[in-house]
Amino acid sequence: MSTGQTRTHLRTCPLCEAMCGLEVTVEDERVTSIRPDAQDVWSKGYVCPKGAVLGDLHHDPDRLRAPLVRDGEQWREVSWEEAFQEAAHRLQTVIREHGIESTTAYVGNPTAHNFSLSRYVGAFMPMSSLPMIYSAGTVDQWPKNLVGALVYGGMWSIPVPDLDRTDHLLVLGANPSASQGSLLAAADVLGRMDAIRARGGRIVLIDPRRTATADHADEWIPITPGTDAALLAAMVHVLFAEDLARPGPLAAHTEGLERVEELCRPFSPERVAATCRIPAETIRRLARELATARTAAVYGRIGTCNQEFGTLASWLVEVLNVVTGNLDRPGGSMFSNPLAWSLTSLKPPDQPPEWAFGRWKSRVRGAPEVLGQYPVSCLAEEISTPGAGQIKALVTIAGNPVISAPDAARLDEALPMLEAMVSVDNYLNETTRHAHVILPGLSPFEQPHYDELLWSWAVRNAGKYSEPIFPPEPGRPAEWEILLKLAAILAGAAPEDADPALLDDLYFAGLVGVVVGDPTSRIAGRDAAEIVAATAGAGPERLLDFAIRSGPHGDLYGAHPEGLTLDTLRAQPHGIDRGALEPRLEEVLRTPSGKVELAPPYITADLDRLAARLDRPEDDLVLVSRRHVRSNNSWMHNLERLVRGRERCTLLIHPDDAARCGVRAGSHARITSSAGSLEAPVEVSDEMMPGVVCLPHGWGHDRAGIRMEVAARHPGVNNNLLAPGQFVDVPSGNAVVNGIPVEVRPA
Numbered sequence: 217m218s219t220g221q222t223r224t225h226l227r228t229c230p231l232c233e234a235m236c237g238l239e240v241t242v243e244d245e246r247v248t249s250i251r252p253d254a255q256d257v258w259s260k261g262y263v264c265p266k267g268a269v270l271g272d273l274h275h276d277p278d279r280l281r282a283p284l285v286r287d288g289e290q291w292r293e294v295s296w297e298e299a300f301q302e303a304a305h306r307l308q309t310v311i312r313e314h315g316i317e318s319t320t321a322y323v324g325n326p327t328a329h330n331f332s333l334s335r336y337v338g339a340f341m342p343m344s345s346l347p348m349i350y351s352a353g354t355v356d357q358w359p360k361n362l363v364g365a366l367v368y369g370g371m372w373s374i375p376v377p378d379l380d381r382t383d384h385l386l387v388l389g390a391n392p393s394a395s396q397g398s399l400l401a402a403a404d405v406l407g408r409m410d411a412i413r414a415r416g417g418r419i420v421l422i423d424p425r426r427t428a429t430a431d432h433a434d435e436w437i438p439i440t441p442g443t444d445a446a447l448l449a450a451m452v453h454v455l456f457a458e459d460l461a462r463p464g465p466l467a468a469h470t471e472g473l474e475r476v477e478e479l480c481r482p483f484s485p486e487r488v489a490a491t492c493r494i495p496a497e498t499i500r501r502l503a504r505e506l507a508t509a510r511t512a513a514v515y516g517r518i519g520t521c522n523q524e525f526g527t528l529a530s531w532l533v534e535v536l537n538v539v540t541g542n543l544d545r546p547g548g549s550m551f552s553n554p555l556a557w558s559l560t561s562l563k564p565p566d567q568p569p570e571w572a573f574g575r576w577k578s579r580v581r582g583a584p585e586v587l588g589q590y591p592v593s594c595l596a597e598e599i600s601t602p603g604a605g606q607i608k609a610l611v612t613i614a615g616n617p618v619i620s621a622p623d624a625a626r627l628d629e630a631l632p633m634l635e636a637m638v639s640v641d642n643y644l645n646e647t648t649r650h651a652h653v654i655l656p657g658l659s660p661f662e663q664p665h666y667d668e669l670l671w672s673w674a675v676r677n678a679g680k681y682s683e684p685i686f687p688p689e690p691g692r693p694a695e696w697e698i699l700l701k702l703a704a705i706l707a708g709a710a711p712e713d714a715d716p717a718l719l720d721d722l723y724f725a726g727l728v729g730v731v732v733g734d735p736t737s738r739i740a741g742r743d744a745a746e747i748v749a750a751t752a753g754a755g756p757e758r759l760l761d762f763a764i765r766s767g768p769h770g771d772l773y774g775a776h777p778e779g780l781t782l783d784t785l786r787a788q789p790h791g792i793d794r795g796a797l798e799p800r801l802e803e804v805l806r807t808p809s810g811k812v813e814l815a816p817p818y819i820t821a822d823l824d825r826l827a828a829r830l831d832r833p834e835d836d837l838v839l840v841s842r843r844h845v846r847s848n849n850s851w852m853h854n855l856e857r858l859v860r861g862r863e864r865c866t867l868l869i870h871p872d873d874a875a876r877c878g879v880r881a882g883s884h885a886r887i888t889s890s891a892g893s894l895e896a897p898v899e900v901s902d903e904m905m906p907g908v909v910c911l912p913h914g915w916g917h918d919r920a921g922i923r924m925e926v927a928a929r930h931p932g933v934n935n936n937l938l939a940p941g942q943f944v945d946v947p948s949g950n951a952v953v954n955g956i957p958v959e960v961r962p963a
Contacts, residue, residue, distance in 0.1 A: 226253055226789040227682045229267035230329045230660045231848055233670050234396040234403045236263045237790065240271070240661070240685060247271025247661070247685075257791040258678055259403035264396070265846050265858065270660060272855045274686070278924050279642050280656035281689065289921075291644070291654075296691060300701060300711040303653045306636035307705055310609040316345055318608040319636075319706065322595065323351040324615020325849055330657070332695035333614055333640075334668035335756045338559055339696075339723045340613075343703035348585075350592045352615060355622065356518060357399060358950040359526035361587055365571045366816035367534055369806030371587055372560045373551070375537070376400045376673045377513035378797055379408040381547040383417040384509030386502070386536075388444050388529070389519020389954075393428035394843040398517045401552075401667075401674035406432050408675075418509070420502065422447070423519065424840055425868070425910055426903040437502075438905035441840050442955030443492045444516065445525035445826055447499060448532035449483035450492075452476065454503035455539050457484075462507065464541035469801060472815030476535055479820055482827060491830050493905070507540050511547025519840070523954045525826055526945035531819050538814055544801035551804045552797060554671035555679030555770075555780060556763035561672070562730065564588060569808045573818060573947075579605045581942065583949060591949040593622045593941030599630040609636035611702060614657070618646040619850040619916050622951045623941030624934055625892055628919075640698055643854070644923035646916070655702075657695040661685040666760050666785075677769075677798075680791030681760075681782065696720070696755050720754055724762070731766060739766045739773060747773055757782065769794055822947050834907075835957040837873065839887065841913040841935055850914040853927040865932030866899035868910040869960065874900045877960045884963035887911070889938040889956050895963045896933050909960060911935040913953075 222243045229236045237256025241249045250268050254261035273279070283299030284291045294302070310318055321340075327333040341349065353361065365371040377385060379402055390398060392405035402408060409419055409432040421433040422444065430436040439447060455461045456477040463470060485496035492499075506512050514536045520529040534543070542548030566588075574584035580597040583590050595617070598607045610631070618628045631637065631650035639651040648654050665682040688694075693701070697716040700723075704714030728751075729744045731737045739747065750773055751762050761782035764770050771779035785792060807813045846858045853859055867885050869877070879885040881900040886893060887909070896911060904910060916934025917927035936953065943952040 225683070225685045227661070227685065228665050228667070228680055229263065229270065230665050230667070231266050232329070232396055233398060233401040233673065234259065234262070234264065235401060235667055235670060236267050236403050237680070238263060238267055238270070242685060245686065247274060253790065255790045256680070257793040258676070258680060262404040262407070266848055266852060269855050269857045272857060274659045274661045276854060278854055279659065280644065280654060283656065284644065284654040286652050296693065297711070299653055299655060300705070303638045303655070303702065304705045304711045306652055307609050307638065308708065310636045311706070314606075314608050317347055317605050319346060319610070320595070320607055321346055321349040321611040321613060322592070322615050322617055323349060323613045324617070325352040325356070325620070326614040326851060328669055329667070330614060330695060331663050331665050331756050332657070333699065335559060335759050336696040336699045337613065340699040340703045343700065343719065343723070344706035346706065349589065350595050351589060352592070352617075352620060354589055354592045354949055355522060355620060355951045355953065357521050358586065358948040359521045359530040359945055360399060362527055362948045363530045363534060363819065365587065366819060367531070367813055368804060370561060370563065370804070372558065372669065372672060373804055373806070374399055374673055375543065375549040375551050376675060377515045378547050378550045379405070379412070379675050380796065382412060382511050382513045383547060384506060384512035385409070385412055385417070385419045386422070386506060386512070386514045387419065387429070387433070388422040388514070388516040388533070389521070389523075390515060390517035391423070391427045391429050391843065393432075394845045397673070399673050400515065400517070401670045409433070418505065424905050424908045425842065437494060437498065440491060440493045440834070441838050441908060442524040442952070443488070443829070444520045444523065445528035445532055446483060446488040446830065447492045447494060448529060448536060449480045449823075449826070450485045450488045450499050451503040451506065452480040452532065452535055452539060453483050454485060454500050455507055456480070458504070460504065460507035461539045462541045463539055466538055466541055466543055466812070469805075470538060470812040470814050471809055472813060473539070475815035475820070476539070479815065479823055488830060506536065511545070512540060512542050513537065513547070513549045519954055522951055524945060524952050525822070525829070526950050527819055527947040528822055528826055535814060538812060543812070544799045546796070550797040551800055552672055552674045553677045553768050553800055554674060555677070555767060555785065555792060555794065556666070556671065556760055557767045558669045558672050559727070559759070559763070560669055563806070579603070586947070586949045589949070591944050591951060592617060593944070593951060595621070596623060596627040596630040596941065599633055600626070608634060610634055612637070612639045612641065612647060612651070613699070614641060616645050616647045616850045619914060619934055620936065622936050622939030622943070622953060623891055624916070624936040624939070626941065638702065640695065640702070643851070646919045646922055649919065649921040655698050657698065658688050658692065659686075662688045663694060664757060676796055677794040678791060679785060680788070681785045683786070694755065717754060724748065724751070724758060727759075728762065737766065738768070738770070742773065819947060825946060836907070837958050837960055838908055839889065839935070839938060839956040839958045840908060840910050840954040842868070842910050843913060847912070847914060853915070853917060853930060854924040856926050859926060859930045863897060865896065865912050865915045867896040867960070868899050868901055868904050870904045870906045870908070871900050871902060872906050873909065873960070874898065878962050879960060885960050886963045887938060888959045889940065891940040892937040894933045894937050909958065
């Protein structure tokens with residue numbers, strides 16, 4: 217019976233870097249409408265289709281509300297106590313019989329967008345004593361992390377284009393029309409691009425597909441997938457050869473400029489033109505336009521990361537911004553200074569000052585460790601290959617690698633071999649169907665929200681906090697409590713003795729001790745016990761309050777009384793904006809030299825491999841992936857309002873290639889790679905450059921045993937069935953899922 221009670225809540229959408237502000241109307245405990253918050257200081261009334269259906273996600277009947285335990289092929293709901301007992305029994309049995317090295321974890325992409333998980337994965341790792349984890353990062357941005365570590369000294373030190381003040385924007389491997397910014401926090405990126413052009417600026421888009429983003433650019437230039445590094449190296453060549461290199465004041469803060477000039481000398485535009493399929497004169501023009509623009513920024517994203525030369529491409533983006541003098545200046549590429557600093561900015565304690573890689577190698581393939589991880593494609597072989605150190609137990613955290621990891625079929629076959637699998641997940645999906653225990657988290661509307669990491673890539677120094685809309689059901693733990701309890705179980709504790717509150721206190725006290733002991737901290741030298749006592753609350757709210765108060769805009773625990781605290785942020789539900797980005801390079805740098813180290817040998821050694829690529833025969837057809845504005849990797853396909861409409865899981869192919877391969881629009885094609893084969897409907901379009909075909913990412917919901925009714929009716933195909941597991945960017949270990957050689961023929 218309706219009570220007629222209506223409430224309006226202000227929320228931040230947690231789905232991506234846009235962080236759009238929402239007005240959520242609730243009547244009788246149901247979301248009845250979601251509209252953009254016109255007063256939001258950040259998004260100013262912008263929202264995409266995904267944010268508008270978050271109520272559907274909250275009310276989705278397939279979303280798990282209680283733990284599940286497997287009984288043979290069946291599932292049963294159990295109490296939280298029984299679920300943790302079963303998890304402990306299975307995990308501790310494996311560890312007792314095979315050692316902790318037999319156990320690992322996989323961390324998925326939604327972790328970065330979750331209020332609890334984003335802050336407590338860092339606690340889960342050391343407390344659990346797991347020697348190694350896998351993550352979606354090695355299918356996404358690991359080259360960016362590697363470049364940040366070596367060039368700037370921090371693996372999450374990633375500058376962003378100052379969109380609101382730049383005069384020239386060069387975009388590679390990014391499609392804001394589908395994904396807004398990525399490692400670039402900004403709402404309405406296309407609107408900001410339009411503003412660049414309206415004020416007389418210029419935008420150039422480099423992409424093998426003429427995406428909808430091209431409609432907001434001055435020029436679209438197609439490129440052979442996987443050759444962005446060759447193009448960028450040739451542009452650097454031109455800048456030095458034509459005396460257009462103008463680092464300006466950056467020269468005093470940079471090491472390796474002469475070495476970069478020397479290394480890029482062999483990559484002339486004429487040398488790379490045939491490989492990139494971009495005329496040499498066009499490459500020279502791109503370099504000249506970049507060099508002579510009043511302000512400029514080069515932005516490369518996922519298409520430049522998960523390709524054959526992802527590290528070199530990511531590195532050369534930074535090189536171009538430095539060599540043209542556009543790093544750390546308004547209108548160029550700048551570092552954000554958010555209201556709350558991110559816990560990820562703390563360097564892993566096991567890393568030396570100069571960073572180290574390949575400290576150990578994977579058991580089966582011999583893949584070197586990079587930033588503490590192996591390529592995620594190693595996980596399947598580590599499970600399925602017998603011998604000492606074989607993975608017998610796995611914890612998955614908000615991830616669906618059976619859909620999102622390369623060589624997906626092999627992982628799907630390997631997971632049933634596990635003796636213990638525990639999943640922290642809200643759905644019974646393609647991956648969690650193999651688990652023995654599923655521990656569901658809260659919906660976004662049942663918990664607070666403040667993005668932990670994403671503000672570090674924001675185009676303005678800002679932040680906003682959202683209160684929960686709905687209270688969780690009594691007895692339901694938050695994800696941070698689940699992680700801490702699992703960590704204690706993995707360390708050998710009985711479930712009844714694993715007290716998340718106690719572990720949280722220990723974690724927080726240790727964190728404060730690290731920060732006050734850091735001479736670069738704003739509260740360096742302060743009494744740690746005093747800081748702990750002065751920070752109220754528990755869990756992620758306490759961590760957020762600490763990060764705000766000890767951050768660049770905080771009250772510094774009384775030293776700056778006018779500064780911010782979590783309470784002052786709470787009092788501003790539309791957010792707080794502290795202005796445009798400001799130069800802060802010297803504050804950011806954490807390299808051994810204290811300078812931008814522009815030519816790290818670990819990265820530049822890969823240029824020989826790039827040079828060899830220039831002499832390699834071209835593949836007949838290569839595959840790239842794509843995203844859609846109504847999709848979010850693999851985890852928004854169970855919402856009817858997002859998946860209805862025309863078929864989107866199609867193979868895009870150029871008319872010339874379609875004729876050559878004998879396929880036509882509306883028919884089905886068989887696409888085959890060295891890893892596998894699948895069939896998909898054909899969509900013929902000249903938006904693809906010849907020689908390149910395209911499938912969307914995140915689909916393939918046709919597995920038996922999933923509990924996602926809507927997604928199962930719109931299954932699509934899993935393009936990661938075609939991604940070879942050992943095809944990786946060599947320096948970073950990041951998977952190559954763009955530029956896969958394929959054959960296409962009629963189904």
